[in-house]
Amino acid sequence: MRELRVTIQEAERASYPIFLGFGLDAIFARWLRDHGSWSTVALISDDLVAGVHAHRWQAILGAAGLDVVTLTFPAGEASKTRGTKARLEDQLLAAGLGRDSLIVALGGGVTLDLAGFVAATYMRGLPFVSLPTTTLAMVDSAIGGKTGVDTDRGKNLIGAFHPPQAVFADISHLETLPEPVYLAGFAEAVKHGLIASASHFEALEHAVAALLARDRETLESILEASMAIKVGFVEKDQRESNARKALNFGHTFGHALERLSGWQLSHGEAVARGLLAECRISRHLKLFSHADEKRLQKLLARFKFVQEPFDRLQPELTPEPRGGLALGDYLQATSSDKKAREGKVEYVLLATIGEVARGGEDGDSWTRPVADDTIREALWQT
Numbered sequence: 074m075r076e077l078r079v080t081i082q083e084a085e086r087a088s089y090p091i092f093l094g095f096g097l098d099a100i101f102a103r104w105l106r107d108h109g110s111w112s113t114v115a116l117i118s119d120d121l122v123a124g125v126h127a128h129r130w131q132a133i134l135g136a137a138g139l140d141v142v143t144l145t146f147p148a149g150e151a152s153k154t155r156g157t158k159a160r161l162e163d164q165l166l167a168a169g170l171g172r173d174s175l176i177v178a179l180g181g182g183v184t185l186d187l188a189g190f191v192a193a194t195y196m197r198g199l200p201f202v203s204l205p206t207t208t209l210a211m212v213d214s215a216i217g218g219k220t221g222v223d224t225d226r227g228k229n230l231i232g233a234f235h236p237p238q239a240v241f242a243d244i245s246h247l248e249t250l251p252e253p254v255y256l257a258g259f260a261e262a263v264k265h266g267l268i269a270s271a272s273h274f275e276a277l278e279h280a281v282a283a284l285l286a287r288d289r290e291t292l293e294s295i296l297e298a299s300m301a302i303k304v305g306f307v308e309k310d311q312r313e314s315n316a317r318k319a320l321n322f323g324h325t326f327g328h329a330l331e332r333l334s335g336w337q338l339s340h341g342e343a344v345a346r347g348l349l350a351e352c353r354i355s356r357h358l359k360l361f362s363h364a365d366e367k368r369l370q371k372l373l374a375r376f377k378f379v380q381e382p383f384d385r386l387q388p389e390l391t392p393e394p395r396g397g398l399a400l401g402d403y404l405q406a407t408s409s410d411k412k413a414r415e416g417k418v419e420y421v422l423l424a425t426i427g428e429v430a431r432g433g434e435d436g437d438s439w440t441r442p443v444a445d446d447t448i449r450e451a452l453w454q455t
């Protein structure tokens with residue numbers, strides 16, 4: 074078992090441990106005994122994850138003397154809405170949960186974002202614990218306290234910063250995942266290497282075969298390294314005012330593509346395409362080398378992602394003139410991005426593998442505005 078910690082100096086209540094390993098049942102039980110004064114716990118999960126994993130954690134919670142209320146919702150990004158949140162809150166009210174209750178989020182990124190947002194607002198804020206069950210949730214969603222829901226205007230536009238009390242990343246959960254879901258999280262791990270650590274990127278290049286085989290030792294090591302990178306950014310910039318924006322590399326394009334697909338494109342696949350697109354923009358601006366772009370394409374291909382941003386998409390998501398996606402529609406989809414400032418969409422761009430190309434007069438900005446003509450030339454005329 075490995076333990077990391079998010080330490081926020083100016084807000085101790087925002088600090089919390091992250092436990093990573095195989096079979097964390099006893100660690101979770103001990104933590105409940107040592108830290109809890111709750112009488113009731115709401116275990117929130119999607120219906121698919123609950124059917125596989127809920128009984129295990131229900132038993133641990135029950136053995137700790139807690140009354141357990143289990144709430145589920147239909148699996149998928151389409152459930153990450155204000156409507157689903159309201160239904161969960163109504164169920165909590167009907168079950169009589171008060172301020173002496175704990176929320177436990179069991180699942181992937183959708184569940185952690187949604188249940189965390191419920192915890193942030195129910196009874197003006199309840200403590201919650203994250204039990205991530207996907208690779209993507211372990212290296213990304215579970216860390217940082219960002220919670221929220223999607224709207225028709227964009228992804229994660231309604232939400233709150235509400236850090237968990239603790240994260241228990243039990244890697245045994247990953248053994249039950251279908252391969253596409255398991256591999257999706259490595260898009261975020263690759264992103265961590267691209268923005269902050271050339272050595273982590275290289276470690277991923279060497280580890281692909283072992284990760285595809287779900288080798289336990291390799292998996293634990295790579296997950297810990299990737300999680301540590303995210304922890305570092307969160308500690309620097311808890312509320313994403315500057316440095317933490319680097320974690321959005323690949324997401325301006327990726328979130329737009331998710332929205333344009335009607336949430337049918339998975340987040341991991343969309344981010345992988347976003348990494349390719351935003352590296353291409355960086356190269357077009359003469360910030361990033363062609364050789365580094367080729368390394369990224371090769372690594373993503375080994376994780377069974379595409380090698381071009383628009384490869385193998387349905388016609389309506391393929392750029393004109395080959396398909397039906399107009400540049401204006403893409404630009405509109407990015408217009409409500411959280412990084413947009415004064416009507417301009419800002420992107421995280423790369424200088425090299427492991428380093429963000431900083432902007433601003435003093436080189437202190439982690440994002441840069443990108444002109445529409447640059448998007449056209451880099452992505453629509455290739």
